[in-house]
Amino acid sequence: MKWPSHGSNPQYLFEAMGLPLPKRYIDFSANINPLGPPESLTKQWNEFIHKINVYPDPYSTRLKENIAEKENLLSTQVLIGNGGAEIITLIARMLTGKRVLIIQPTFSEYEKACKANGCEVRYLQVNHQQDWMVDLELLKEELRTADAMFLCNPNNPTGVVYSKSQIIDILKLCDKNDCQLILDEAFYDFLVDYKSITSLIKQYSNLIILRSMTKMFSIPGLRLGYVMATESVVEQITTYQSHWSVNTIAMLAGEACLEDEAFIINTQNYIQRERKRLFSFFEKENFIVSPSQVNFYLLRDAKTEDSFQLFTFLLQKGIIPRHTFNFPGLEGSWLRFAIKSTEENDQLMEVLQEWRIHLD
Ligand SMILES: Cc1ncc(COP(=O)(O)O)c(C=O)c1O
Structure with missing residues (x-):
């Protein structure tokens, strides 16, 4: 299988897996600030066009x-x-x-x-x-x-x-x-x-x-x-x-x-809050995570060695993690997730709970 070499652009991942790209999905595969570009930038956007x-x-x-x-x-x-x-x-x-x-x-x-x-x-x-x-x-x-x-x-x-x-x-x-x-x-x-x-x-x-x-x-x-x-x-x-x-x-x-220092500080606090919330859920539900201090983390299910089944399950539910097949030493045994909006992180946790029921 030829895996895409990076996250984002999920159409290539679904193509490699031979799966149709779902109409609705949440892309956890790119490590981008979930708060979007700062307002200090978007406010000036229309001015920029005059410089091209x-x-x-x-x-x-x-x-x-x-x-x-x-x-x-x-x-x-x-x-x-x-x-x-x-x-x-x-x-x-x-x-x-x-x-x-x-x-x-x-x-x-x-x-x-x-x-x-x-x-x-x-x-x-x-x-x-x-x-x-x-x-x-x-x-x-x-x-x-x-x-x-x-x-x-x-x-x-x-x-x-x-x-x-x-x-x-x-x-x-x-x-x-x-x-x-x-x-x-x-x-x-x-x-x-x-x-x-x-x-x-x-x-x-x-x-x-x-x-x-x-x-x-x-x-x-x-x-x-x-x-x-x-x-x-x-x-x-x-x-x-x-x-x-x-x-x-x-x-x-x-x-x-x-x-925009304020935007950076706001993002840091937001990510820290969401990471704590997610990590306490993972601990409770018996998932292993890397001790990340930033806006993404590695995860695997402590109950199974093989993350591929979990990967496929998530994709079918419209949750897109970053595969790790092209990270030497990981070779697909972990999945990487970006920290997204509160609602999106909630959805990830819901689907992981479904996975638990599916496994048992
Ligand atoms: C560790 C690291 N360095 C550099 C880059 C390149 O970032 P960009 O070209 O988007 O600035 C990336 C992108 O994912 C990255 O993960």
């Missing part, structure tokens, strides 16, 4: 400066991309032919982009028994022969977070081994107590931080992300980017979103 008759600023200067100021960096240490996905592609280009270590299970684009650039890709696997966290002793060994390492924090698909001090330990190990650390913080802004590590770029020239704006601000259709690193790394990555890669509307949307 000229070419975008190829340097995204204003947005770049806004981010640099917020992160206490020089604007030359920031590059805006057409989604975090484009930034991954550019970084992989920079890593052409190098030895790359990926902590798995994680976002599949690192491997895909690195392999497309002739990198030698190796995995270090983490699992449920280790609370999904990397073992530093094993990492030390692996880093001896790695030129670069990808770490996703918070991690997709587990939602597990390494603390700032754990990241510093990993960064030091990488530094000792002359290895670049590409830290993907696509979901950092869903964390209630996030402690920024951006200032470490000054001290560690091997640190590259990647971010997405499509998740928090619910604009995956617009595409917007950025990377922060030393000037020389940013300069190098920039040479691979095509001119006008980031469109004007995405840039303007980014500027509007960046200002």
